[in-house]
Structure formats: structure tokens, C-alpha cells
Amino acid sequence: MKPEIHEEVEFTRFNKFHIAMHWLVVISFMGLVFTGAPLKFRNADWAKILMAIYGGVDSAGLMHRGFAAITFLYFGCEAIYGIVYCFIIKRMPVFGPDSMVPRLKDGQDFIGNLKYFLGRGPKPQFDRFTYWEKFDYIAVFWGMIAIGATGLMLAFPEAVAKVLPGKILNIATIVHSDEALLAAGFIFVVHWFNTHWRPGKIPIDMVIFTGKLTKEEMIEERPVEWQRMLEDPELMEKKKARPS
Numbered sequence: 001m002k003p004e005i006h007e008e009v010e011f012t013r014f015n016k017f018h019i020a021m022h023w024l025v026v027i028s029f030m031g032l033v034f035t036g037a038p039l040k041f042r043n044a045d046w047a048k049i050l051m052a053i054y055g056g057v058d059s060a061g062l063m064h065r066g067f068a069a070i071t072f073l074y075f076g077c078e079a080i081y082g083i084v085y086c087f088i089i090k091r092m093p094v095f096g097p098d099s100m101v102p103r104l105k106d107g108q109d110f111i112g113n114l115k116y117f118l119g120r121g122p123k124p125q126f127d128r129f130t131y132w133e134k135f136d137y138i139a140v141f142w143g144m145i146a147i148g149a150t151g152l153m154l155a156f157p158e159a160v161a162k163v164l165p166g167k168i169l170n171i172a173t174i175v176h177s178d179e180a181l182l183a184a185g186f187i188f189v190v191h192w193f194n195t196h197w198r199p200g201k202i203p204i205d206m207v208i209f210t211g212k213l214t215k216e217e218m219i220e221e222r223p224v225e226w227q228r229m230l231e232d233p234e235l236m237e238k239k240k241a242r243p244s
Helices: 016-040 045-054 057-089 104-117 131-155 157-163 167-197 215-221 223-231 233-239
Strands: 010-012 212-214
Touching: 010 215, 016 045, 016 057, 016 167, 045 057, 057 131, 104 131, 131 157, 131 167, 157 167, 212 215, 215 223, 223 233
Parallel strands: none
Antiparallel strands: 010 212
16 A cells, blocks of 8 residues: 655745745845945945945945835835735725734733743734734834935935925934934844744744745644634635645
8 A cells, every 4th residue: 555645734824925025125125234334334344345345335325226226116016015905905904814904912912922921921822913023014114214215315315405404414314324224233133033033933934935834833823813714614725825
């Protein structure tokens, strides 16, 4: 008799659009950091080395603007996808389990997680998206207000100076620089740890690159979503990942 083959069941967490947007985020963010940081810390030896590799300040500036264009591209795509496609065309509930809009459960999970860390309660039962994942996602939008808007002002200073006082550009320089440093620190420390270096995932969580997670991961990490799938066979079948 042929041995029975047990195929591991996988479920779809991210579609191709989500994966493509994440790649654009990774490429643009890394590019912005490595071309912008040498400008902020221009007197450091490592900054001078990078500037020499880039071919000088002008070349680094052009590359920085190119990566910024990618940032505005994915921001626009994500805004259209989230607002037009999800909420208008698909009529997804704004505070539903598949929405990135914060809801009451996220606040409850946050408090519950603090109690869990202090040994004062059980681990919260998370749904499809956790409160920290929603925080990371929304951070892109408010980051575009602080970093994106000031970046545009610095990219087109002549146009800005025609309608606003010149000192606004000085303020924009400080805000753009410091907010970008804060964003880089958050991504490389908080986001990186929560996503890739937490127990069970180190050194890297591949779900954002494959779009799939196993049944065991679903039960362990998203028990509320898994319970909904158990109660809805149609949803269970819809969530099953198809062979690539």
C-alpha cells in the first residue's frame, strides 16, 4: 500500500495586492533611509562614504526623490484600495474583522495584553488583525502628513515661497528630518521585533511575502478568526490557499 500523504493546509492572509504594496514599502522606505540619513548626518564618516558611493549630494537627492515617488504611489494605491474597493465596492463593514480601522476590541486587547505581560490575566484572543498591526498600518497615513507633506515643500521650495513665508521651509526641514528619523527607529526596532523577532517567528516571518499561513499558525495567532471559520464552512473554504 502507498503511504497516506497528509498535505499541510494553508490559509490566505494577504492577497497579491497586499504583497506587492509591502514590497513597494520595503523598497521605498529603505531607499529613503539610506539616501536621507547621510544628509542628516553629513559630518559622519559613514555618511561621507555613502555620498561618495551615490555620486554626490545631487545624485543622492535625485534618488531620494525617486524613492519618495514610489512612496506616494503605494500610498495612493492603498488609499484607493481601502476606501473605494473595500468600503464602497465590496461594502466591507468599517469596523468589521477584515478592516484596518481600530475598534473597541483593539482597546480591550491592548489592555488585556498589558495584564498578560504583567502576569495579571490570560493572553488576549486576537482576530485577523491585532491592535499593533493596525497601529503600524495607520502610521503610514499620518507619516505621509508629516513626512510626505514637508518633503513636497522641500522638493518645490520656490513654489512654496510664493504662497508661504520663507521660514516655513526651515520648519519643514526640521519636521521632515526628525520625523523621518523617528519613523526609521520605529520600523527597525518596534516593527521589526513585533513582526520578525518575536518568539516563534525569529529570524523572519515570511507570511507577508508568501501571503499564506498554516492551520497551526492560524489557531495560535488568530484564534478569533479561526473560530469564525469553523462556524462558517463557506468562509473556511474561501480562506484556503490555492496551490501556486
